[in-house]
Amino acid sequence: MTGDRRLRFPVLGGSSTSRLQWLVALVVLVVALLVPTFLQTYWLHVVIIAYFYAILSSSWSLLAGYGGQFSFGHVAFSAIGAYTAGMLGKHLGWPPLVGILLGVLVAGLIGVGIGALVLRFKPAYLALFTIAFSEIMRLLIRGETQLTRGDQGLHLEPLLGTDIISRVPYYYIMLGILVACLLFMYWLVSSRIGMFLRAIREDEQAAAARGVDVVRYKVLAFAITSMIAGLAGAFYGHYVTIISPNMMVLSQMGLVMAMAIIGGVENLIAAAIGGILIQVSLELLREFGSWRLVIFGALLMIILRFARNGLLAPVFRSLFGMGPRAELREEATADGA
Amino acid sequence: MDFFLSLSTTGLIMGVIYALMALGLTLIYSILGIVNFAHGEFYMMGGYTAYLILSSLTGLHPLLVVPLAGLVGALFGWVFELLFLRPIHQDRIERPDEYAILVTFGLSFFLINLTLAVVGPYPHRPPSFFEGTVNLGLMNVSADRLTAGALSLVLLGALLLIINKTWIGKALRAVSQDKHAAAVVGIDSLRMNSITFAAGAGLAAVAGALLAPSFSVTPDVGAQPSIRSYVIIVLGGMGSIKGSIFGGIIIGLVESLAAGYFPDPSRGLRYKTAFGLVIFMLVLLFRPTGLFGREEQ
Numbered sequence: 001m002t003g004d005r006r007l008r009f010p011v012l013g014g015s016s017t018s019r020l021q022w023l024v025a026l027v028v029l030v031v032a033l034l035v036p037t038f039l040q041t042y043w044l045h046v047v048i049i050a051y052f053y054a055i056l057s058s059s060w061s062l063l064a065g066y067g068g069q070f071s072f073g074h075v076a077f078s079a080i081g082a083y084t085a086g087m088l089g090k091h092l093g094w095p096p097l098v099g100i101l102l103g104v105l106v107a108g109l110i111g112v113g114i115g116a117l118v119l120r121f122k123p124a125y126l127a128l129f130t131i132a133f134s135e136i137m138r139l140l141i142r143g144e145t146q147l148t149r150g151d152q153g154l155h156l157e158p159l160l161g162t163d164i165i166s167r168v169p170y171y172y173i174m175l176g177i178l179v180a181c182l183l184f185m186y187w188l189v190s191s192r193i194g195m196f197l198r199a200i201r202e203d204e205q206a207a208a209a210r211g212v213d214v215v216r217y218k219v220l221a222f223a224i225t226s227m228i229a230g231l232a233g234a235f236y237g238h239y240v241t242i243i244s245p246n247m248m249v250l251s252q253m254g255l256v257m258a259m260a261i262i263g264g265v266e267n268l269i270a271a272a273i274g275g276i277l278i279q280v281s282l283e284l285l286r287e288f289g290s291w292r293l294v295i296f297g298a299l300l301m302i303i304l305r306f307a308r309n310g311l312l313a314p315v316f317r318s319l320f321g322m323g324p325r326a327e328l329r330e331e332a333t334a335d336g337a
Numbered sequence: 338m339d340f341f342l343s344l345s346t347t348g349l350i351m352g353v354i355y356a357l358m359a360l361g362l363t364l365i366y367s368i369l370g371i372v373n374f375a376h377g378e379f380y381m382m383g384g385y386t387a388y389l390i391l392s393s394l395t396g397l398h399p400l401l402v403v404p405l406a407g408l409v410g411a412l413f414g415w416v417f418e419l420l421f422l423r424p425i426h427q428d429r430i431e432r433p434d435e436y437a438i439l440v441t442f443g444l445s446f447f448l449i450n451l452t453l454a455v456v457g458p459y460p461h462r463p464p465s466f467f468e469g470t471v472n473l474g475l476m477n478v479s480a481d482r483l484t485a486g487a488l489s490l491v492l493l494g495a496l497l498l499i500i501n502k503t504w505i506g507k508a509l510r511a512v513s514q515d516k517h518a519a520a521v522v523g524i525d526s527l528r529m530n531s532i533t534f535a536a537g538a539g540l541a542a543v544a545g546a547l548l549a550p551s552f553s554v555t556p557d558v559g560a561q562p563s564i565r566s567y568v569i570i571v572l573g574g575m576g577s578i579k580g581s582i583f584g585g586i587i588i589g590l591v592e593s594l595a596a597g598y599f600p601d602p603s604r605g606l607r608y609k610t611a612f613g614l615v616i617f618m619l620v621l622l623f624r625p626t627g628l629f630g631r632e633e634q
Contacts, residue, residue, distance in 0.1 A: 070438045072374075117621055124372045127438050128567045129617060131374070135560050136611045143607050250560060254446025261439065290454035297447030304440045305421055308431060 032175055036168045044167045048239065050279035051174040054272040055181050055232040057259035061271035062185050063225045064260065066194065068201035069218060070123055072253050073114070073130030074229050076137050077107045079248035081230025082237030086154045087147060096159050100234040107230025108223050115219035126222075134248060142245045151244060159238040170239050177235060178272070181228055185268050188224070197221055255293065258300040264313025273312055343476040344597040345590060350478065350486035352589020354544055357489040358562060359569035359581040360496065361540030367513040367576035368533040369422065371437035375445035376566055377559025379410045379538040382448065383545030384554035385456060386410075388463040399466050403488070403546045410542025411535040417444060418534035426527060445559070452556040462553035463546075485547035492543065493582065500578065509533065513576070541566075561610050568613040572620050574630025583628060588613055 036044060060074045084106045085099030094102075118129045141148045148154055160169055188194055196217045199207040208214045237243045246252075256275070263274015278296065285292045303310060309317075358380060365373050383406040390402045421440050425433045467480035500506040511519040512529045519526055544562065545554070552558070569588050573580020595612040599605025620627060 064435075064439075068432075068435060070435065072442065117618060121621070121625060123434060124438060125571075125621070127374065127442070128372065128571065129621075132564045132567060132610075132614050132617060135564055136608075136614050139608060139611065143604065249557065251446060251449055251557070254442065254449075257439070257442065258446065290450055293450035294447065294454050297443060297450050301421060301440055301443040301447060304436060304443060305424070305430075308436075 029179070033172075036171050041167055044171055046280060046283045047276070048167065048171055048174045049236075050276040051178045052232055052236045052239075053256065053259060053279045054275035055178050056229055056256045057263065057275035058182060058185065058268045058272035059225045059228040059232075060256055061260040061263075061265045061268060062189065063221060064257075065265035065267070065271070066189050066201070067197045067218065067221045068123060069119070069222060070127045071130045071222065071225075072127055072250065072257075073134040074225070075252045075256055076130070076134035076248045077111065077226040077229035078233030078236070079141070079243070079245070080110060080137065081107045081233035082156075082243045082247065083141060083148060083154065084230075085234040086156045086237050086243060089157050090154065091147070096157055096238045100231070100238065103234035104227050104230045107233075108227040111223035111226030112219060115222040116215075119218040119222060120215055131250065134250065134253065138245045138248050141248075148245075153242045153244040154237075156237045156241050156243065158241050159235070174235065174239070177231065181231070182268060182272060185228075189268070193217060193220065251293070254297065254300075258296045260310075261300055262296070262303055262310055262312075264310030264316075266309060267313040267316065270310055270313040270316055274310065277312075339475055340597065341594075344593045346473060346476065347478070348590035348593030349586060350482055350589070351593065352586035353486050353489045353493065354547060354585075355562075355565055355569060355589050356582045356585025357493055358541050358544040359566040359573070359585050360493065360578065361537035361544075362566045363570050363573070363576060363578055363581040364509075364533050364540075365537040366570065367578070368509060369426075369437075369530050371422070371425075371434075371441065372567070372570075373534075373537065374438060374441040374563075375417075375448060376537075376541050377561075377563025378445045378448040379414060379541035379559075380545035380562045381452065381554060381556065381559040382413065383407065383410050383542030384463075384549035384558060385452065385461070385545075386542065387546040387549050388461045388554060389456075391463045392461075399464050399550065400484070402463075403543060406546035407539040407543040410545075411539030414538025415531055415535035417538075418531050422534065423527060423530065426530060449556050449559075456556070458556060460553045460555045463549050465550045479551065481550045485551065488547060489544070492540075496540075497578075505532070564610055565613055568617045570627075571617055572627055574627030577627065577629040580627055580629035588616070591616065 035047060039047065056074060056078060060071070063069050063071055063074075081100070081103035084103035085096065088094040088099040088102060089096060114129065114133065118126050142150050144150070145152070158164070159173070189197070196207065196212045199210070199212060200214050200217060204214055233247070236247075255278075259275040259278045260271040261274075262278065263272070264270030282292055282296075288295075307314075358376070361379075362373060362376050365371065386406040386409045387399070387402045390405060391397060391399055421444070422437070424430050425437060430436050465481050466484045470477040470479050471483050500509060508519070508524045509529055509532075511522070511524055512526045516526050519529075541562075545559075548562075565588060569584035570576075570581055572587065573582075573584030591612055592609045596602070596605040596609050599608075
């Protein structure tokens with residue numbers, strides 16, 4: 001189609017950089033697979049939690065950086081996934097995998113509902129509504145102690161049963177989910193849907209005029225990322241085996257946002273690595289207590305003000321030619337062939 | 338009937354205080370065109386200022402720290418506006434709408450953790466303005482809450498006078514209607530931005546200082562009042578001053594009545610803010626411009 005070509009951006013570079021990208025990704029993956037051989041149990045645990053945050057920060061960056069939608073309910077969706085799975089296990093005795101599946105489903109359904117209600121309006125409305133939703137869900141979970149055990153915390157069955165104490169299998173499961181989510185999101189942003197999302201973000205009216213069903217694609221993106229958050233939360237719950245309403249305080253949301261933005265909100269991989277690095281450095285800087293988050297909060301504001309692409313994304317781009325523009329090029333060559 | 342009247346009275350008193358806080362948010366929205374997602378943290382700052390001053394200076398009357406708390410909030414708001422929001426209006430920021438949402442939420446994250454690091458997570462309560470309760474015929478109201486409501490009412494009246502009768506109020510209204518036309522007649526809109534953000538932050542801090550003796554302060558105390566303010570400005574119509582006052586009173590009444598008539602009263606009280614979320618949904622479904630909102634451009 002010749003008409004499509006006008007939507008595409010002029011881009012530089014050739015296919016050699018793309019091959020380099022995949023090579024780097026392969027090396028990183030091999031290193032990630034070898035991690036359990038040189039990390040002790042405690043640090044392995046830290047890295048597993050870091051992968052959980054990486055799923056949250058990268059999916060939030062898909063929503064915010066590609067879609068221009070600012071949800072402050074992302075950690076609430078992960079808690080919804082975890083609590084759905086946990087309550088089904090506790091009250092009905094359902095197996096973890098079924099609970100996780102339903103957790104994802106519930107997160108997706110609530111995502112569709114909120115999206116359909118709010119996404120017709122300006123971006124500030126989604127932010128306003130999701131803050132309110134997130135806090136009120138937290139109040140409900142804290143309050144309905146018969147169902148959720150409130151602040152005492154809800155116990156979940158370990159995913160692999162009580163016999164397996166080693167963290168190594170959990171490490172590979174969390175890594176697998178992270179990689180699967182990243183591949184899925186990468187495919188999504190380079191598909192037609194991703195193109196529509198970016199077109200909507202650049203100019204909503206122009207996209208609508210060209211026949212993009214704006215609200216439908218925005219709701220779709222919101223629901224998909226909410227489901228990814230729900231999936232991450234449900235697995236997290238079945239890994240740590242106890243969850244509390246603290247997993248959805250707005251400060252957690254600020255942390256996930258800081259991870260995505262410090263890494264680079266317009267680049268999925270940078271946002272994921274931002275999540276891993278920040279979670280690990282929080283652990284390394286443990287002696288500084290609450291001051292760690294003060295530093296990351298200040299860094300977040302400074303980066304928003306002076307370096308909109310984050311700290312990692314520009315490095316990636318200059319090293320490997322990766323980044324949002326490079327991704328646009330890939331899609332152009334893939335579609336145009 | 339008595340029950341209804343006493344619930345309504347409590348609702349009205351709280352509603353006036355809510356209106357004060359929402360008015361700050363509305364002023365910022367109508368002049369700067371942004372929602373301040375750190376509004377609750379200015380409320381928290383006001384409460385802590387009151388607590389910290391009164392716990393180090395004994396003998397000071399608690400009411401005297403309320404204006405001081407407002408000043409601290411305003412000063413902080415002014416600095417933040419200068420550093421992070423002014424560049425938006427000098428066209429130095431890409432995607433200004435998105436930036437404004439993120440940077441004010443970032444400020445909220447920063448302030449919550451700063452308070453946690455400096456003061457710690459435990460709740461603090463500054464001393465009462467006046468001990469005891471006041472008999473209003475039907476019911477007794479705590480003297481603190483009555484004082485907070487009465488002062489809010491006075492402050493609201495004063496603000497309306499400033500906005501409607503003074504030169505600076507006229508300049509503010511001009512900027513909110515048309516920034517460029519205001520610049521043509523010599524109004525410095527950047528200065529108006531600073532004044533408005535400082536005033537809005539100061540109002541939230543005053544509300545925080547007024548309610549701190551009744552509800553005590555913790556680092557995350559700002560979440561509920563800020564959510565309430567968001568619901569109020571959406572209900573009243575984004576940017577409408579009249580809307581934020583009526584919206585505040587409506588939300589005060591709804592919270593009080595709904596909590597009172599909820600089948601399980603302790604639950605009703607606990608989920609007070611949840612009734613606001615229901616109103617938020619209804620407004621979005623049936624009247625997205627709110628009660629007094631301008632049509633979206």
